Amino acid sequence: MTRERELLDRAIGVQPPLGLDFDAIEATGRRVARRRVRAASAVVVATVAVIILSGTTLLTRSKVPELTPGGAPVTVEPIARDSAYCYRTADISSTERDQHISVGLVDGDTAAASIEICATIWTSNRYLWSPGGPRSSPPPLVACILNSRAYNLDGGEGPGSVGVFPGDETVCSRLGMANADID
Structure with a gap:
């Protein structure tokens, strides 16, 4: 077989x-x-x-504080340190052209330098914020922490950033925002 x-x-x-x-x-x-x-x-x-x-x-x-406008002043550190906004007036709801300008540094802490950056914008009068033309010194400026009520911030990433406004230390609380601890 x-x-x-x-x-x-x-x-x-x-x-x-x-x-x-x-x-x-x-x-x-x-x-x-x-x-x-x-x-x-x-x-x-x-x-x-x-x-x-x-x-x-x-x-x-x-963690972005939503405060009652006119309430007691609060100071907090900014959440976003790489960008800031310079404002022409102490108004976060204005829709006027160039009411606020987004600024940033290529390298460095933009939040810490925001007052200086915005002061330069004011003195150069690049956005025609100074009625009499370029000026030797900017108005008094104050840094606040922007919240969700701030109008038209780039890409929704503005809340937690620094917003620099003309005025004194009461501007932030009047607008319902915390003062920025940027030192």
Whole structure:
């Protein structure tokens, strides 16, 4: 019967059984499993990072004080330090052209330099804020922490930034904002 089986196998083209390298097959399986674990770990890490950043953003935005206009003055540090806004008048709801200008430094703490930056804008009269033309000194300026009531801030990222207004230290509380601790 063995001879008959051999003849039949040759006739229909059956190949002799192959020798399998089980060690190589298992090693390939382990490599594939490690790749899958690394990919799943990377997805988990990325998801956790997105959740943490989203939560931080929500918590940060909720720390912008919403004060009652005319209330007691409060001083807080700005949340956003890389940009600031210079205002022509002490009005956060004005829709006039060039009422506020977004400013920033390429490198450095814009919040800390905001009074100086806005003073330069006032003295140069670049936006025609000074009725008599360029002036030798700006009006008294005060730094406030902008809240969500401030009109038309770039990309909604303004709340928590510094807004510099002409006036004294009572301007911020009159507008319902905290004074900025920028020193």
